[in-house]
Amino acid sequence: MAGYKYLLVNEKLLPPVYSRVVTAKALLASGEASSATKAASMAGISRSAYYKYKDGVFEYDPQNGGEVLTLFLRLKDAKGVLSAVTAELFRLNANVLSINQSVPKNGVADVSLAVYTAEMTADAQTLVDCLGSLSGVSAVNIS
Numbered sequence: 024m025a026g027y028k029y030l031l032v033n034e035k036l037l038p039p040v041y042s043r044v045v046t047a048k049a050l051l052a053s054g055e056a057s058s059a060t061k062a063a064s065m066a067g068i069s070r071s072a073y074y075k076y077k078d079g080v081f082e083y084d085p086q087n088g089g090e091v092l093t094l095f096l097r098l099k100d101a102k103g104v105l106s107a108v109t110a111e112l113f114r115l116n117a118n119v120l121s122i123n124q125s126v127p128k129n130g131v132a133d134v135s136l137a138v139y140t141a142e143m144t145a146d147a148q149t150l151v152d153c154l155g156s157l158s159g160v161s162a163v164n165i166s
Contacts, residue, residue, distance in 0.1 A: 031083060043068045044076045091120065092147065094136045096154065097162040100127035104159035105134065111153055112136075117143045131161065
């Protein structure tokens with residue numbers, strides 16, 4: 024949809040069909056509806072209305088308005104190391120969006136974490152320092 028201009032509009036100002044399209048998309052994504060036809064019916068709109076608007080109507084996600092950091096860590100393959108990392112992120116009020124860990128080789132595993140930082144109580148450098156000081160963490164980098 025390159026070249027399009029997007030607006031953020033209060034849902035109450037729009038015809039109900041737009042909110043219902045968002046509802047139908049959520050029903051499909053969650054698996055509550057097995058098809059677009061079923062999702063449209065459950066949301067109270069026609070299938071044609073769903074298809075007309077599905078690619079142009081999206082629910083605003085406030086997490087997309089904040090900063091998302093990708094952290095790359097090298098962790099010792101030992102009980103509790105990753106748990107200590109996530110506990111430290113919780114302590115700093117960061118929200119972990121995703122975790123991807125490689126299979127450990129030679130006693131270490133590479134881990135990447137996507138972290139939402141809008142409510143975090145520390146800056147990025149403090150975050151790196153705090154995580155790097157944990158037992159079992161041998162490297163921390165931010166992308």
